Amino acid sequence: MNLIVDVGNSFVKLAVFSKTILKHKQTIECDALFENVKLLVKRFKSIKQGIISSVGTLNNEDISEINEFVRLLILNSETRLPFKNEYKTPRTLGVDRIALVSAAVRLYPNKDVLVIDAGTCITYDFINSRNEYLGGAISPGLRTRYKSLNNLTANLPLLETEQPKDIIGVSTKESMHAGVIFGALNEIDGMIDSYKLKYPDLTVILTGGDANFLSKQLKNSIFANSNFLLEGLNYILQYNSNE
Numbered sequence: 001m002n003l004i005v006d007v008g009n010s011f012v013k014l015a016v017f018s019k020t021i022l023k024h025k026q027t028i029e030c031d032a033l034f035e036n037v038k039l040l041v042k043r044f045k046s047i048k049q050g051i052i053s054s055v056g057t058l059n060n061e062d063i064s065e066i067n068e069f070v071r072l073l074i075l076n077s078e079t080r081l082p083f084k085n086e087y088k089t090p091r092t093l094g095v096d097r098i099a100l101v102s103a104a105v106r107l108y109p110n111k112d113v114l115v116i117d118a119g120t121c122i123t124y125d126f127i128n129s130r131n132e133y134l135g136g137a138i139s140p141g142l143r144t145r146y147k148s149l150n151n152l153t154a155n156l157p158l159l160e161t162e163q164p165k166d167i168i169g170v171s172t173k174e175s176m177h178a179g180v181i182f183g184a185l186n187e188i189d190g191m192i193d194s195y196k197l198k199y200p201d202l203t204v205i206l207t208g209g210d211a212n213f214l215s216k217q218l219k220n221s222i223f224a225n226s227n228f229l230l231e232g233l234n235y236i237l238q239y240n241s242n243e
């Protein structure tokens, strides 16, 4: 069994896979990582190895503590990958994006795939049918949009994500919800349309904490898969080990 740890900028996702089958998944706060890993290793006694991807605030001490329980592969720019990385700054490429692209090449080999991850940021990652990762885009996620409206203005409140009632916001709150939600939806649909002009057979995956909220409202057809990043990490681990 494999332990999978995905440290994002908002939450940590933990998972346990038996070969390619997802057996367990949970979302936790970053400061609860160590105690939860201990519990998982106790519960799933056949965990033999693990992989950790971190783009959040995780220090080397946390990693060494987990390493005491499980042999960990720490995903970084040196890790052997199942695709050709054409990104011009591979050392600064987010390891979460590497995991998303790895899942795309495993689940949709020889296809043009756009992976959209709606988390703290909305990331777009494109891999072509020749197994070459070209890059994509980074924009603010839903919560980040609400936070920046509040942080960078004098009068706007901090709101929780909520479905706007109409495209025309008739109050401050409704205007903010319309701007954040319809803005993000139009951005995502616009991005997909632009990629489709160049790659008509495009497969689009939507994942991340806000994927379910957004997926029903997009006009383009997409595959929503909330486990995509975890599956990518599990694949990288298998790709780098003999088990």
Ligand SMILES: Nc1ncnc2c1ncn2[C@@H]1O[C@H](COP(=O)(O)OP(=O)(O)O)[C@@H](O)[C@H]1O
Binding pocket: 007, 008, 009, 010, 011, 012, 118, 119, 120, 121, 141, 142, 143, 144, 161, 208, 209, 210
């Ligand atoms: N209490 C919360 N704190 C932060 N984000 C939240 C909360 N509840 C829901 N969210 C949503 O979940 C998203 C985080 O999704 P996730 O994929 O876990 O992000 P990351 O991988 O960046 O940690 C946020 O952008 C936000 O829109």
Ligand SMILES: CC(C)(COP(=O)(O)O)[C@@H](O)C(=O)NCCC(=O)O
Binding pocket: 008, 009, 010, 055, 092, 093, 094, 095, 096, 097, 117, 119, 120, 121, 122, 123, 138, 141
């Ligand atoms: C863009 C990100 C902040 C997204 O993080 P997330 O929203 O998944 O927590 C992360 O992938 C990152 O730190 N990237 C480094 C820059 C790059 O990918 O080029």
